[in-house]
Amino acid sequence: MNRIKINLDKRLSESHEICIGYDFQDRMGLLIAKDHPANRYVIVTDSNVSQLYGRTFLEKLKELGLPVELLEFPAGEGSKTMETVLGLTARLLEMGADRHSMLIALGGGVVGDLTGFVASIYMRSVPFIQIPTTLMAQVDSSIGGKTAVNLPQGKNLLGTFYQPKRIFTDLKFLETLSDEEYLNGLAEIVKYGLIDEPGFFEQLEREVRALRARSLEILEPVIERSCRIKKGVVEIDEQESGFRRILNFGHTLGHALEAASKFTLPHGKAVALGMTAASRISACCGFLPPEERERIEALIRDLGLPVRIPSDVAGPEVLGRLAMDKKKEGNELPFILLKKIGIPFMSKDVGLSLPEKILEEMAA
Amino acid sequence: MNRIKINLDKRLSESHEICIGYDFQDRMGLLIAKDHPANRYVIVTDSNVSQLYGRTFLEKLKELGLPVELLEFPAGEGSKTMETVLGLTARLLEMGADRHSMLIALGGGVVGDLTGFVASIYMRSVPFIQIPTTLMAQVDSSIGGKTAVNLPQGKNLLGTFYQPKRIFTDLKFLETLSDEEYLNGLAEIVKYGLIDEPGFFEQLEREVRALRARSLEILEPVIERSCRIKKGVVEIDEQESGFRRILNFGHTLGHALEAASKFTLPHGKAVALGMTAASRISACCGFLPPEERERIEALIRDLGLPVRIPSDVAGPEVLGRLAMDKKKEGNELPFILLKKIGIPFMSKDVGLSLPEKILEEMAA
Structure with a gap:
């Protein structure tokens, strides 16, 4: 028996920053354009956030001349499934998203977990940005790179560790948050x-x-x-x-x-x-x-x-x-x-x- | 806007070795037992390889006292789908496989790509070993950590880069290979x-x-x-x-x-x-x-x-x-x-x- 060693000891930088502030969506657009070049941006959001913030954020990025589209899925934990992953994937393929495209997760924990998971497995990974819009996503789920979907057998049973390129935490979003x-x-x-x-x-x-x-x-x-x-x-x-x-x-x-x-x-x-x-x-x-x-x-x-x-x-x-x-x-x-x-x-x-x-x- | 830097610059070792030889399945078992402790081993294979080698390899590992089970799916590229991934996942959950379990991909390219993908996303990743049984898998697909499934839209459209812990390349397997x-x-x-x-x-x-x-x-x-x-x-x-x-x-x-x-x-x-x-x-x-x-x-x-x-x-x-x-x-x-x-x-x-x-x- 012969042995061949595959040397994959490496230095890996997944460092990134959280930008925290109040009402700075214009600045987010500028920072995305400046620091995160991509051939295409895809905002992924749910039906609630899409209405409240998705469409206006889409317009902001368009005004900056960025090639950007928006994908939405029904709001709620019930969407955190492999079915939604496959639906998003099909639409990314239709629009021609490739390894040089960038996903932007705009929403709460479900949007972040799901978009991060899609980003980690679409064509063996594309970069993504987190824009958490709920308090829970801002203080917890947007940080740390855990991505996942639920299975009938339990929560978060399939997923990856995959870090975003940046996190934009805008307290303005909290104004439309329900008490729950x-x-x-x-x-x-x-x-x-x-x-x-x-x-x-x-x-x-x-x-x-x-x-x-x-x-x-x-x-x-x-x-x-x-x-x-x-x-x-x-x-x-x-x-x-x-x-x-x-x-x-x-x-x-x-x-x-x-x-x-x-x-x-x-x-x-x-x-x-x-x-x-x-x-x-x-x-x-x-x-x-x-x-x-x-x-x-x-x-x-x-x-x-x-x-x-x-x-x-x-x-x-x-x-x-x-x-x-x-x-x-x-x-x-x-x-x-x-x-x-x-x-x-x-x-x-x-x-x-x-x-x-x-x-x-x-x-x- | 405040900034918080998340420092994830790290040294990562994914180094591993390929062991190449002829007819050394007994030794593989010993090396797995010695070098790759796990609370449970799951051989993943297809219906062809299962008959030819899967069951005997299962017995070999059992004889060494290892807690081991075998999962098989129908042979062929047609099985390299998310449906098979979900089917394997369901059975892993049923048998209680957790983050300390180890998958063993025994088979050709489809088995390796699919098992590697499952290993990379099951409970946000479990370790796996490659035992390629075809010439193509031995010289190519078992090496390099590419995992994937096909979609109706094309090959390998969902997947990850995820390295095995070891690759065992036994030329004995080639004796039952078809000309194609x-x-x-x-x-x-x-x-x-x-x-x-x-x-x-x-x-x-x-x-x-x-x-x-x-x-x-x-x-x-x-x-x-x-x-x-x-x-x-x-x-x-x-x-x-x-x-x-x-x-x-x-x-x-x-x-x-x-x-x-x-x-x-x-x-x-x-x-x-x-x-x-x-x-x-x-x-x-x-x-x-x-x-x-x-x-x-x-x-x-x-x-x-x-x-x-x-x-x-x-x-x-x-x-x-x-x-x-x-x-x-x-x-x-x-x-x-x-x-x-x-x-x-x-x-x-x-x-x-x-x-x-x-x-x-x-x-x-």
């Missing part, structure tokens, strides 16, 4: 308060009223701090070998709750419940001091997020979904717990009986 | 003779008889040299930014011919015709000396490959397919031509009228 969408983002922001410096959690506690009122003065620094926390984690562990898992705080149970509710429970509420459960588990195991557990639940509640599981979500169904989680390693399901506010850690010893007990305790 | 499959591989070997040192081309000219007789004594060094040429190209330009395109010599027209024949024309024959056409174009443009063009056609013919296009493949259809090629940059289609045997270069000035003339000239 806004809460989805707040839940992720609470998560950052729990897994990073406790100072951020205290800031959130102080600013509950301003956050509920969507005060731009508070939102701008809070979003920026959230982005910095997320980017710091992603820089250390892009492909989720270990450390990045702290971002799953509240999400393991959150995803199971979402799936068990057949996605009638919004992501933010599911994550809020997941964080409540994870905090209670942390306290039960003797890690998190009871008074901190109470502060966490108080903040979640005060922001308008739930700490009680709706009666139509069945406990056994949730546990069944947990057992199928894709983060599972053999029979162990790693759980992110808290030692204190701001100090998360991963435990593989939680099992399923303690979550079961906590889920019962939290039933409305 | 064998010729598919010989066509790629001729390509290596044309794009690398002329000494290899001369070796092939000298060994025509032994190659047609599938003499192991000749095949072993010829396969190893082919692998070395391919790996050398891939090391320089993994993602086909430029240099790797020389591997497309004969393939741009070859793919168009394949598609235009509705895939009744085997890949090897299509590539042989594509190389003949590219040589003629090179000669017509005044690059390739006429006597070298003749030597090339003589070798192709002597190996049992065609230099005349079958009458049922329509010229206009071929040109239409060319215009849709995914390597197209705007309106320019880069063609790989030859200055001499062993000295390829890329030209964007070929256009479509010269290929049209050459296709007519080559009509049977």
Whole structure:
């Protein structure tokens, strides 16, 4: 037997920047034209965002003389499927998009995850830009290069790690956000308060009223701090070998709750419940001091997020979904717990009986 | 507007080795067990290879105590679709495969491309090993990390660059290869003779008889040299930014011919015709000396490959397919031509009228 070594040790730059501001869509166009040359730009968006912002953004890019087209698909998590991927692909082929074309994901988490996935596999990858329009996408899903589609068997089961060339985060978009969408983002922001410096959690506690009122003065620094926390984690562990898992705080149970509710429970509420459960588990195991557990639940509640599981979500169904989680390693399901506010850690010893007990305790 | 830089400059090792030999499946099993620990191994293969080798290889791994299962799909290019990807994914989920599981692609180009693609997107990627069983897969498609599926609109339109952890190339598998499959591989070997040192081309000219007789004594060094040429190209330009395109010599027209024949024309024959056409174009443009063009056609013919296009493949259809090629940059289609045997270069000035003339000239 002979051996031939294929040497693919390489230096790879996937560095890019988040541009954060208020009402700077004109400037986005100029920056795209200047820094991201392409033979064709394709804005990918959903039916809601298309009406609100897609068509005007399309016109802005056209006015700059860029060759640009817009593709839209029906809004909602139900579109995050391989069927939509194939539909978008067919339309990209029709319009002649090739490896030198650039996709622009304009929308929330579904648009970003789906467009990123298409960009990562269309003709073995084309570049793309993220323009997140929801609070959740701005502080979380647009950062870190996770792309995915759902399968009937579960969420995000097919996907890639694929970084955008740039992220444009414009707070102007938040003005048309529904309360539910806004809460989805707040839940992720609470998560950052729990897994990073406790100072951020205290800031959130102080600013509950301003956050509920969507005060731009508070939102701008809070979003920026959230982005910095997320980017710091992603820089250390892009492909989720270990450390990045702290971002799953509240999400393991959150995803199971979402799936068990057949996605009638919004992501933010599911994550809020997941964080409540994870905090209670942390306290039960003797890690998190009871008074901190109470502060966490108080903040979640005060922001308008739930700490009680709706009666139509069945406990056994949730546990069944947990057992199928894709983060599972053999029979162990790693759980992110808290030692204190701001100090998360991963435990593989939680099992399923303690979550079961906590889920019962939290039933409305 | 504030800016946050996400620093993802990194050193990435995707180095791996090709192990080449004759009849060493026992050793493969031992090497997999020793060097590639996983919580579960899944052999992915097609219905032909499963019968010939899949079940016995499954047993070998089981005897070593490895947790291993086998998934098969119907043999043939027709299976290289997203439907098969989703079918395999569903079965991986059923058996509980997770991020710590390892796929093993046992088969020809279709099995390797498809399994590699599944590995690159299943739960945002799981590791995989290539065990190519055809000559074409051994000298070409198993090396370099290109994965893909076909779409109704064309070949390989969705895919990724994703490297295997190891490649096991066992010449024993070639003993059950059909003549057509064998010729598919010989066509790629001729390509290596044309794009690398002329000494290899001369070796092939000298060994025509032994190659047609599938003499192991000749095949072993010829396969190893082919692998070395391919790996050398891939090391320089993994993602086909430029240099790797020389591997497309004969393939741009070859793919168009394949598609235009509705895939009744085997890949090897299509590539042989594509190389003949590219040589003629090179000669017509005044690059390739006429006597070298003749030597090339003589070798192709002597190996049992065609230099005349079958009458049922329509010229206009071929040109239409060319215009849709995914390597197209705007309106320019880069063609790989030859200055001499062993000295390829890329030209964007070929256009479509010269290929049209050459296709007519080559009509049977």
